[in-house]
Amino acid sequence: MIGISEIEAAAERIAGHVVRTPTVPSPGLSALLGAPVTAKLESLQRTGSFKARGATAKLLSLGRAERDAGVVAVSGGNHGIALAVMAAALQVKATVVMPRSAPARSVAIAEETGASVRLTDGMDEAFATAGRLRDEGLTLVHPFDDPVVVAAQGTVGLELARDAGELTDVLVSIGGGGLIAGVAAALRALRPGVRVWGVETEGAQAMSEALAAGGPVPVALSSIVTTLSAPAVSRLTYDHVSALVEEVLVVPDREAVRGCLDLAEHAGVWAEPAAGCLLPAARRVRERVGPDVRLGLVVCGGNATTVDVMSWADRFALR
Template sequence: MEVGTEAGIRPELVEEAARSLNPYLPPTPLQQSRALTVKAGCQVFLKIESIQPTRSFKVRGALNKLILMSAADRQAGVITASAGNHGQGVAYAAAAFGIAATVFVPENANLLKVESMKRLGARVVPAGRSYQEAYQEATRVQAVTGATLVHAFDDPQVIAGQGTVGVEIGEQLPETDTVLVPVGGGGLLAGMALYLKARRPAVRLIGVEPQGADGLTRSLAAGQQVVLDRVQTMADGLAASGPGRLNFELLKNRVDEMIRVGEDEMLRAIRLLFEWEHLLAEPSGAAPLAALLHRYRAEPDERVVLVLSGGNVTEEVMMRALRSR
């Protein structure tokens, strides 16, 4: 079976997405952190997705989805459900094409992200207490309106767009040994794994989840999708109840390791990124650094890339992080 066909997506689609996105999104920097290299005892590189227009990698998948839509489908508008970052990506992509976007969010959604969606012109609708409840309402309304549903992580074109992070890492640091990637629904890791394991199979891929939202870790251990009854984490970008169906199929034979991190570990990682690198990271973006510093033992000459997936950190979380030690 061809690589990726079990989930209806091939490595070539990730490469095509990279070419399609190039006019809209320049590659984000991959820079070495000398301070973190010393602290972690290995060669540490940061893939800085927090400087994207929406301060998150999610804009990649949303833009790729809309680029590939027909003009007629675009005119019908788009609809989605999101805890925050994906909604911003969809709002940004919709604005780029001049079409209507509606985003259903949990009632307790990150207000920073909600206001960003509104500034980008999206209609934001609170619905339910969780992402899953917001998603259910989005699908109900989509069936009535005929707008195109842009899934946050379980869509081949969205996955391909997110996988372009891996294309850039491969070009920027061909000798990469290990990549630590935050995991919510699994779209980012799935897209990167599909590409990197096909084109650079020696690269180790490690997924990082919060201890209170470890759906992929449990799913891989069980050999089937596991849906958590309860999700508890401040990392709203990683607060999925489990991996998407496509993502699980792509990841079940492509992930080298899974690591779970605690809330305090993510807070300390946010503080270090701010104080040492002058970079803002939300908890999901800081999770890979938390894993490297507290859970993963790297070799001294190992070249480790941390995907800093987003920088939409709230004032409350930032203050907690600055007080952490």
């Protein structure tokens, strides 16, 4: 299990390379949800999501031989952007493997950094390709199955604990579980009374299915939210969520897209559906906890184009 000492060490390591993002009360979201809301805006992080934290920590942990050989990452979008940008900044050669369903903007950003980008027919093939490249000598920078990465993602929770006012319940999106594992570890240490809730979208339910099965299992992916579409969680992230997280809530893609529109309209925040899914889940938490709830939302990223969001809005008849 990741402890607060590892998270604090990660914070020192990545300081100066990433942004200490704002933690702010949101009057607009508070009015919308009917409860006090504080937002942690990782959408304003370098590379547009929290993923820059884990990628930076892992790159800084490499020895000279590993740096010279280069690194490889598998990504549905944000992890690939983060690794490509931060590797270029630290002068490490990077290869990013993405499914063809990854957002075109994510592919373009990774290519613009000078990273080698390989596209596959799905996430399963992407992980297999990255595994072959690792066997050829590249260092795999896993998006969530790595204690160094999880501890660095936990710096989001470290900052939230130090910067937010009173909170009773914090909601965090789940793909492979690296973010929620780190955030939950930090909050358990610094704010032990705060409940942590995970949120997934339908068709990207790797953690909720793992919890039902008693351990990580492969899952079928169908969600439009590629940044949450891990084919399975890891034992590392499963162990943290099963021990530290209240429950994992699952919301439809349509409600995740509606959440993006609500964040823009009521909070002035541009976010991707991986963050938009927090709003419908927050309504459920508010109803279950009652009138004394004080919500914290980790807005994990904002790497969606206006064209993407409007296209999804049209698809789900939200305009």
